[in-house]
Amino acid sequence: MTILNVVKEHFWGFLAATGMTLQLTAVSLVLAVVIGLLFAFLKLSKNRAANIFADAYIGLTRGMPLIVQLMFLYFGISSILVLSPFWAGSLALAFHAGGYVAEILRGAIQNIDSGQTEAARSLGMSRLKAMRLIVLPQAFRRAIPALGNQFIIGLKDSTLVAYLGVPELFSKAMTAAAANYQPFETYLVAGTYYLVLVMIFTWMVNKLEKRLTPHRQEATL
Amino acid sequence: MSVIDIKGLHKSFGDMHVLKGIDLTVEPGEVVVIIGPSGSGKSTLLRCINFLEFPDEGEIRVNGEPIDPKKTNLDKVRQHMGMVFQQFQLFPHKNVLHNITIAPIEVKGLHHKQANAIARDLLEKVGLPDREKAWPSELSGGQKQRVAIARALAMDPDIMLFDEVTSALDPELVNEVLQVMQELAAGGMTMVVVTHEMGFAREMADRVVMMADGMIVEQGTPEQIFDSPQEERTQAFLGQVL
Numbered sequence: 001m002t003i004l005n006v007v008k009e010h011f012w013g014f015l016a017a018t019g020m021t022l023q024l025t026a027v028s029l030v031l032a033v034v035i036g037l038l039f040a041f042l043k044l045s046k047n048r049a050a051n052i053f054a055d056a057y058i059g060l061t062r063g064m065p066l067i068v069q070l071m072f073l074y075f076g077i078s079s080i081l082v083l084s085p086f087w088a089g090s091l092a093l094a095f096h097a098g099g100y101v102a103e104i105l106r107g108a109i110q111n112i113d114s115g116q117t118e119a120a121r122s123l124g125m126s127r128l129k130a131m132r133l134i135v136l137p138q139a140f141r142r143a144i145p146a147l148g149n150q151f152i153i154g155l156k157d158s159t160l161v162a163y164l165g166v167p168e169l170f171s172k173a174m175t176a177a178a179a180n181y182q183p184f185e186t187y188l189v190a191g192t193y194y195l196v197l198v199m200i201f202t203w204m205v206n207k208l209e210k211r212l213t214p215h216r217q218e219a220t221l
Numbered sequence: 222m223s224v225i226d227i228k229g230l231h232k233s234f235g236d237m238h239v240l241k242g243i244d245l246t247v248e249p250g251e252v253v254v255i256i257g258p259s260g261s262g263k264s265t266l267l268r269c270i271n272f273l274e275f276p277d278e279g280e281i282r283v284n285g286e287p288i289d290p291k292k293t294n295l296d297k298v299r300q301h302m303g304m305v306f307q308q309f310q311l312f313p314h315k316n317v318l319h320n321i322t323i324a325p326i327e328v329k330g331l332h333h334k335q336a337n338a339i340a341r342d343l344l345e346k347v348g349l350p351d352r353e354k355a356w357p358s359e360l361s362g363g364q365k366q367r368v369a370i371a372r373a374l375a376m377d378p379d380i381m382l383f384d385e386v387t388s389a390l391d392p393e394l395v396n397e398v399l400q401v402m403q404e405l406a407a408g409g410m411t412m413v414v415v416t417h418e419m420g421f422a423r424e425m426a427d428r429v430v431m432m433a434d435g436m437i438v439e440q441g442t443p444e445q446i447f448d449s450p451q452e453e454r455t456q457a458f459l460g461q462v463l
């Protein structure tokens with residue numbers, strides 16, 4: 001069984017590369033949430049210039065293929081600012097996902113009944129406190145399914161960073177397949193790693209959603 | 222000194238001229254009930270009092286201080302005014318106790334223990350001593366509204382504003398909320414109440430204010446308004462609702 005041979009030979013190597021994939025994904029998604037939240041606020045702002053800036057960013061990140069953004073950030077920016085492949089990859093992934101996260105969060109924030117903000121303000125909370133204590137927690141909870149979805153896409157998008165030479169899972173698989181002439185078996189094994197990661201991740205997201213929801217939320221306001 | 226003193230208040234939403242020159246004062250300990258047909262501007266007036274809406278024209282003084290919404294720290298002004306909404310607006314991600322303690326802790330900087338003690342005391346007052354751990358979604362409408370009243374009272378306000386607080390309730394739940402409001406009024410709380418509950422207005426009001434088309438048509442004691450209304454608009458309105 002050639003597939004068993006592939007597993008035997010690459011199990012630990014792939015597992016180590018999976019660690020790199022997870023680092024890339026984690027760093028880029030944390031950054032994406034920070035960027036996304038910032039641009040969600042810019043888009044919700046009453047300042048016209050802020051709206052245009054946010055629209056431009058969201059349009060750019062959603063309008064260009066990720067691989068182009070990756071190459072641009074790594075090779076294009078390197079003439080001004082030298083970035084390691086890992087950071088160029090993480091930043092590009094974050095920059096790309098940030099546009100989607102911004103739209104997810106903007107929608108979630110807008111969907112919270114404005115009466116919630118009014119109730120908070122009527123108790124003397126500042127605009128910022130009302131946002132932080134009352135609106136955002138509810139918006140995040142409602143955004144979990146969409147954010148989880150975006151995170152799964154982010155995990156899979158991290159494969160493209162292989163083209164910058166980051167030793168993550170997909171780049172390891174390409175190297176292995178080129179060496180052992182068994183692309184079918186090798187990519188099948190690598191694909192299974194991703195599948196398992198996504199399954200674990202989905203389970204975690206569901207768990208989180210349940211934890212933050214159960215009977216606690218009102219269906220209608 | 223009046224708690225609230227309004228002079229020449231105007232408010233428009235686009236082309237809709239909702240408030241057309243309102244003059245109104247509320248004295249300490251007074252219960253003012255505002256009645257009138259839908260669309261007469263009652264709720265907008267109430268929302269202007271704590272600046273959820275900014276007046277276009279006119280002056281509002283709170284405890285004698287003239288308020289300029291653009292310059293005054295409104296958060297400070299609102300700390301002294303409790304408001305209860307038609308749709309309850311409890312915070313669904315906080316349990317009953319936290320709904321009540323969040324503002325005292327976060328706004329006033331009270332210690333948890335202090336805030337919890339205040340909250341438990343108020344829950345007792347509104348008749349829900351055993352529901353502090355419940356989630357808003359587990360409460361009936363009447364219970365939600367009583368928690369909302371407790372939440373507003375926890376800030377120890379000088380005045381309470383009630384915006385049609387029984388309108389979203391099933392008929393059999395209206396009384397438990399009105400009862401809490403009655404106890405509050407009897408305890409000397411200054412209150413402005415927008416309501417369609419004429420029984421409450423007649424029984425509890427020190428003064429009834431009749432509004433129509435963005436203006437105060439007539440005001441007086443419940444006896445004056447309900448038993449011998451002077452204005453045609455008041456007579457017509459009361460004829461419909463009583």
